Amino acid sequence: MLSHYFNNLQFNKLAVSIGMFLCVVTTVYAEQDKIPLREPITPIPDAIGLDDQKIILGRRLFHDPMLSGDGTVSCASCHNLNNAGVDGLPIAIGVKGKLGIRNAPTVLNSSLSFRQFWDGRVATLEEQVSSPLLNPVEMATNWSDVLKYLGSDKNYASDFKKIYRETPSKKSVENAIAEFERSLLTPNGDFDRYLKGDSSAIDEQAKRGYYYFKSYGCISCHQGMAVGGNLYEKLGIVKPYYDETTMVTEPDLGRYNLTGEDEHKFEFKVPSLRNVARTAPYLHDGSIASLEQVVAIMAEYQLGRELSSEHIDDIVSFLETLNGDVDEK
Numbered sequence: 001m002l003s004h005y006f007n008n009l010q011f012n013k014l015a016v017s018i019g020m021f022l023c024v025v026t027t028v029y030a031e032q033d034k035i036p037l038r039e040p041i042t043p044i045p046d047a048i049g050l051d052d053q054k055i056i057l058g059r060r061l062f063h064d065p066m067l068s069g070d071g072t073v074s075c076a077s078c079h080n081l082n083n084a085g086v087d088g089l090p091i092a093i094g095v096k097g098k099l100g101i102r103n104a105p106t107v108l109n110s111s112l113s114f115r116q117f118w119d120g121r122v123a124t125l126e127e128q129v130s131s132p133l134l135n136p137v138e139m140a141t142n143w144s145d146v147l148k149y150l151g152s153d154k155n156y157a158s159d160f161k162k163i164y165r166e167t168p169s170k171k172s173v174e175n176a177i178a179e180f181e182r183s184l185l186t187p188n189g190d191f192d193r194y195l196k197g198d199s200s201a202i203d204e205q206a207k208r209g210y211y212y213f214k215s216y217g218c219i220s221c222h223q224g225m226a227v228g229g230n231l232y233e234k235l236g237i238v239k240p241y242y243d244e245t246t247m248v249t250e251p252d253l254g255r256y257n258l259t260g261e262d263e264h265k266f267e268f269k270v271p272s273l274r275n276v277a278r279t280a281p282y283l284h285d286g287s288i289a290s291l292e293q294v295v296a297i298m299a300e301y302q303l304g305r306e307l308s309s310e311h312i313d314d315i316v317s318f319l320e321t322l323n324g325d326v327d328e329k
């Protein structure tokens with residue numbers, strides 16, 4: 001009796017083991033066919049858990065030139081959302097045609113970055129809002145004028161009352177604009193569909209490009225959901241980008257301007273490469289016109305390699321699959 005029971009138990013165990021084995025084999029097999037497992041780049045999620053009313057208010061503030069000192073420049077002047085969130089200029093231009101100091105990065109997916117600005121000088125999107133408003137070569141205004149204008153506009157005043165239960169304040173303006181920016185994710189681009197299992201979402205050339213992107217080591221700096229935006233690294237890490245004959249200006253010094261430490265010279269936040277094919281010109285100074293050129297520069301100064309034009313084209317073809325669209329509310 002006891003031995004019968006024991007045998008049965010063994011048999012059951014065996015059956016369970018075989019079952020589990022088959023289950024694991026079929027899953028791994030199916031997954032291999034579908035999804036490249038454990039990739040160092042992950043898909044962008046849908047923008048969820050945000051407050052629609054704040055987004056709508058934030059969108060209006062973002063596009064309102066009346067926030068600027070002379071009523072001519074809005075956030076969207078430099079971050080045009082019909083143009084991937086950029087102005088297409090090497091260096092941004094603010095009120096009265098004044099030239100800024102750096103290239104305008106896109107605001108698409110900016111909530112995925114660990115810090116804001118090329119040198120990461122502010123931590124959050126909320127904290128970032130004051131900088132362009134107060135910057136004399138961007139929107140050239142001050143909070144008291146901004147709040148006076150918003151408080152005297154009937155629509156704004158009633159929206160702030162409804163949503164924040166107060167007259168417009170620095171805090172609520174910052175929060176509405178930041179909430180709008182958090183809605184500017186670009187999920188479901190070709191590369192993300194590929195990551196999620198649609199192996200035909202990108203073509204063979206882009207697949208080769210992704211392979212080179214990983215095998216040459218671009219991935220060691222540009223990785224994660226935003227394909228960047230989570231590290232600081234030096235421009236010219238294996239070979240100096242600026243030689244003695246180059247004029248280095250203050251904005252080129254990157255994080256050094258914040259810390260005064262020599263080791264932070266030319267150090268920048270590794271930019272996100274999401275939508276990068278649509279955000280030319282490139283680098284913090286907007287000095288590089290094409291994606292092919294900037295890929296060659298990266299290979300040379302960040303990895304110490306010279307790439308063939310075929311491999312550069314393959315990598316560019318991969319980068320083009322990182323384009324995606326905002327789900328408009």
Ligand code: HEC
Pocket residue numbers: 062073074075076077078079092093094095100101102103104105106107110113115116117118119125128129132133137138139177181
């Ligand atoms: C005159 C052009 C101009 C205007 C107007 C402007 N920006 Fe920018 N924006 C820039 C530039 C240039 C940078 C990068 C500056 C730097 O890193 O030193 C930037 C950076 C940013 C970043 C950081 C992105 C990143 O990847 O680090 C965000 C977010 C942003 N701006 C949002 C806004 C908002 C919100 C407004 C309106 C309140 C605004 N900008 C108005 C030019 C502009």
Ligand code: HEC
Pocket residue numbers: 213216217218219220221222232233234235237268269270271272273276279281282283284285291294295298299302303315
């Ligand atoms: C050691 C880290 C590191 C490595 C490796 C690296 N990058 Fe970069 N990448 C950066 C940094 C930092 C910047 C910003 C530099 C600047 O603007 O001055 C950048 C900028 C870029 C840009 C321009 C983005 C923009 O919006 O202007 C592209 C495109 C790019 N990298 C692609 C690549 C490719 C492709 C490779 C591999 C061949 C690569 N990177 C390897 C750190 C790295």
